[in-house]
Amino acid sequence: MQFQQLAYFAAVAETRHFTHAAERMRVAQPSLSQQIRALERDVGAVLFHRIRGNVTLTEAGETLLPIARRILAETETAYRAVRELDELGRGRVRLGATPSLCTGLLPEMLAAFRRAYPGIELVLHESGSRDLQTELSEGGLDLAVIVDSRLPGDARLESRPLFVEELVVISPKTAPAPVRGRMPIGALRERPLVMFRRGYDLRETTVNACRGEGFEPLFAIEGGEMDAVLELVQAGLGLAVVPSTVVGTRFRRTQFTEPGLSRVVRLAYRRDVEQPRAVRALQEAILRFLADGTAKLPPGTRSLVAASR
Structure with a gap:
């Protein structure tokens, strides 16, 4: 097993295409294919399914990929x-x-x-x-x-740990404040929320906090990243729960009733x-x-x- 073979293997795995991988690695496509076949002989297993130009990893390929990436990355770190x-x-x-x-x-x-x-x-x-x-x-x-x-x-x-940041509710400055003073989490009931995509930390935190108060949050729209959520709130689609560090001066900022919501940022x-x-x-x-x-x-x-x- 050679270093260059692992680099070619990772390129094919990432592009799902032998020709595109060869272009990325600046090598002739037949040479790249030959090195992949040599790697497969060395490890004793087929690494790619090759069906009518559709290239996907086999189980052996899925197993090798994170190991190959670590070897390549650590070699680059050494250099x-x-x-x-x-x-x-x-x-x-x-x-x-x-x-x-x-x-x-x-x-x-x-x-x-x-x-x-x-x-x-x-x-x-x-x-x-x-x-x-x-x-x-x-x-x-x-x-x-x-x-x-x-x-x-x-x-x-x-x-x-680096810092702890408070989570707050934001709304457009042109709209009335959601509540006077601090907002209990329960006040989000029946209020349309602009919600992040699934797998997003802030989505899980907000949904879990609402469920802890005995209700499911109401989504006006969901699926966005941070920039999209901020723009959608600015456009008046609903409220959003975000870190205090992103609020700036564009939004009305409402804190939660103590103890509130917060999160720890780590390096x-x-x-x-x-x-x-x-x-x-x-x-x-x-x-x-x-x-x-x-x-x-x-x-x-x-x-x-x-x-x-």
Whole structure:
């Protein structure tokens, strides 16, 4: 089994097409196919179903893919670590974050890091917390900023708390406030909500809170990511429960009655690999940003870094 064979295998698995994979890898398609067949001989199993141009992974291929991705990613990490030995003025960091965090505090954090290390390339991948944990475990990310997860069942991953943020109800500024003062969760009964897609952390939190009060929430529309939900609320389709960090000045912000709703944001990373200097620099920059008062945290958001460092 050769490194290049694993790279070709991963490319075919991701593109589901031998010709497209060959173009991505900048190799002739017959050469790529020959290397895939050699890999199949080495592992003793067929890795792809090839039926009339429809390429799908076999069970053996599904088993090999996450292992191949880890090997490829860790090899890339090793190359980067060696290249960065001479100075910290260059490098590359692959950072994952949830859509709500990309809309909230993360841009300010990354802007501060970019000013300090302009030569380090930042690659941002936006997805849900569970998907980000999988990518981090497989080596596709160096760091991930995720929500409310202590990473159960994966000994390769570690995380530390960054901050706790309050969840609030938003409505258009042009509309009357949903209630006077703070809102009990029960006041969401019969109020149309703009709801996130399934698998979204905020959807699960909101639905579970409503069920805890004995009712099912009413959806005006569902299925959106953070940017879409904000625009739909602005258009007057309904209320939404969002982190206080994304509210800004466009919306009317209503807090929940104590104890309210909140969530913990955490920084996750691989514990079983030596991080390149650029990755360590970003990790330290994020912690420093929250620990030394640089961050202008909105009301209801509290740093957890100073107390734990």
